[in-house]
Amino acid sequence: MKQVYLDNAATTPMAASVIQTMTDQMTNNFGNASSTHAFGRAAREVLDDSRHIIAQSINAPDDDIIFTSGGTEGDNTAVMQTALARQSLGKHIITTAVEHQAILKSAAFLEKQGFEVTYLPVDQNGDISMADLKAALRPDTILVSIMMGNNEVGSHMPIHEIGELLKDHQAWFHTDAVQAYGLLDIDVQRDHIDMLSTSAHKINGPKFLGFLYKRNGINFPSFVKGGEQEDKRRAGTENVPAIAGFAKAVSELxxxxxxxxxxxxxxxxxxxxxxxxxxxxxxxxxxxxxxxxxxxxxxxxxxxxxxxxxxxxxxxxxxxxxxxxxxxxxxxxxxxxxxxxxxxxxxxxxxxxxxxxxxxxxxxxxxxxxxxxxxxxxxxxxx
Missing domain, CATH: 3.90.1150.10 (Aspartate Aminotransferase, domain 1)
Known part of the structure; x- marks a missing residue:
C-alpha cells in the first residue's frame, strides 16, 4: 500500500537539492560565522550570500533579515518585543481570532501584563473585514499583527490594504507569512510591511529555521539573550548549513x-x-x-x-x-x-x-x- 502524504501545511519533505546543499556545507564548511580566521570567513560568506537570496525574495534589504529558529520565534519576537519596546506610546494591540497559536499565546501573555488586545472576527470564509480593523484602530494602537494566509482554511488576508491603512499610523504592522511564503509574491515595500515571519520547513527546507524581516527603523532588544550574532539582534551561533539549505529552497521558488x-x-x-x-x-x-x-x-x-x-x-x-x-x-x-x-x-x-x-x-x-x-x-x- 502506497503511503500518501497530504499534510504539507504541517511540514514538507526536504528537497533533494536542499539536502545536497546542506550536506556539502556540513562536510566542507564547518566554521563559526563569527570567527575572524579563514574558516569563519568562509562560513560568513555563505551566510551573507544566503541572506541576500532570501532578502530578494520579499524585496527587502539584506540587513533587514534576521535568522531565527522558525515561525514561532519570529512571531513571539515581533509581538512581545514590540509591546515591551513601545508601551510608552500605548498598550493596545490588534490581531485576529484565527492567528497561529504563536501569536495568540503571545497576545494572551501580554494581556496578563496589562496590554489590551482586540481580536478581529472573521466571516464564514475565514476573512476579516477592513471596516472592523478601521473601527478597532486607535491612537494608542502600537501593533497590528495579521497573518498573510491562514494555515487551516487558506484564507488570504488583505495585506496590501492593511499596509496602506497603517503606513501613516504609529502602529507597526507584522504579518505571519509562514503558510504564504513560497506560494505568493511578497513585497514588503509595496505592502508597507514592518515585520514578517517565515519558517523554512514549509517550503521543502530544514526544520527549526526561519527568518524575521524587520524593517530598518524598527528597534527593540534581542529576544534571545547572549552573543552579538545577527548584528546584535538575535543571539546564538548561526546554523550556516541549514541557512544555505533554506536559501537553496528559496532560490527554486x-x-x-x-x-x-x-x-x-x-x-x-x-x-x-x-x-x-x-x-x-x-x-x-x-x-x-x-x-x-x-x-x-x-x-x-x-x-x-x-x-x-x-x-x-x-x-x-x-x-x-x-x-x-x-x-x-x-x-x-x-x-x-x-x-x-x-x-x-x-x-x-x-x-x-x-x-x-x-x-x-x-x-x-x-x-x-x-x-x-x-x-x-x-x-x-x-x-
Whole structure:
C-alpha cells in the first residue's frame, strides 16, 4: 500500500537539492560565522550570500533579515518585543481570532501584563473585514499583527490594504507569512510591511529555521539573550548549513514557479471537490474556493463522522491528513479557526479534516485519498 502524504501545511519533505546543499556545507564548511580566521570567513560568506537570496525574495534589504529558529520565534519576537519596546506610546494591540497559536499565546501573555488586545472576527470564509480593523484602530494602537494566509482554511488576508491603512499610523504592522511564503509574491515595500515571519520547513527546507524581516527603523532588544550574532539582534551561533539549505529552497521558488504551484494546487482542490461530489460523499468546504486564497489548503466538513475517526481510517488506508493545525493536533481542544468561522456549536468543529498539497503531491495521491475517504464514509454511514 502506497503511503500518501497530504499534510504539507504541517511540514514538507526536504528537497533533494536542499539536502545536497546542506550536506556539502556540513562536510566542507564547518566554521563559526563569527570567527575572524579563514574558516569563519568562509562560513560568513555563505551566510551573507544566503541572506541576500532570501532578502530578494520579499524585496527587502539584506540587513533587514534576521535568522531565527522558525515561525514561532519570529512571531513571539515581533509581538512581545514590540509591546515591551513601545508601551510608552500605548498598550493596545490588534490581531485576529484565527492567528497561529504563536501569536495568540503571545497576545494572551501580554494581556496578563496589562496590554489590551482586540481580536478581529472573521466571516464564514475565514476573512476579516477592513471596516472592523478601521473601527478597532486607535491612537494608542502600537501593533497590528495579521497573518498573510491562514494555515487551516487558506484564507488570504488583505495585506496590501492593511499596509496602506497603517503606513501613516504609529502602529507597526507584522504579518505571519509562514503558510504564504513560497506560494505568493511578497513585497514588503509595496505592502508597507514592518515585520514578517517565515519558517523554512514549509517550503521543502530544514526544520527549526526561519527568518524575521524587520524593517530598518524598527528597534527593540534581542529576544534571545547572549552573543552579538545577527548584528546584535538575535543571539546564538548561526546554523550556516541549514541557512544555505533554506536559501537553496528559496532560490527554486521563482515568481513563475510560485504561480505554477498555486495554479496546480487550485486544480487539485477542484478535482477533489468534484470527485467527492460524484461519489456521493456528503461534505462541504470550510472556507472558500476562491483563487485568491492559498491553494494548497483544503478543509472539508465530512458530515456525520468525527475528525478522529476520519483521520484514523485515512491513516489505515495509507493517507496522512490532519484535523487542523499540527501545532494543536495532539490537543483535545477543537479548532479555534473553525470556531471563529462557524461558532462553537457547529458540527463542523468536530467533523472536519484538512488536506494540504505540496511539491511532490500527485493526482494519483488524490485518487487514493478520494477512494479511501469514500469507502470510509460509505462503511460508517452504511450507504
Amino acid at each position: 521563482t515568481s513563475a514557479e510560485k504561480a505554477h504551484r498555486q495554479a496546480k494546487y487550485h486544480e487539485f482542490k477542484q478535482y477533489v471537490v468534484d470527485q467527492l461530489h460524484q461519489n456521493g460523499v456528503d461534505f462541504e468546504v470550510n472556507g472558500s474556493l476562491s483563487e485568491n486564497n492559498l491553494q494548497h489548503v483544503l478543509n472539508l466538513w465530512i458530515k456525520g463522522i468525527s475528525t478522529y475517526t476520519l483521520q484514523t481510517n485515512l491513516d489505515l488506508g495509507g493517507v496522512a491528513v490532519s484535523g487542523g493545525s499540527a501545532c494543536t493536533a495532539g490537543s483535545l481542544e477543537p479548532s479555534h479557526v473553525l470556531i471563529a468561522m462557524f461558532g462553537e456549536d457547529s458540527p463542523r468543529i468536530s467533523e472536519s479534516i484538512r488536506l494540504s498539497f505540496g511539491r511532490y503531491t500527485t493526482k494519483e495521491d488524490l485518487d487514493q485519498f478520494i477512494t479511501v475517504l469514500t469507502k470510509t464514509v460509505n462503511r460508517l454511514l452504511k450507504k
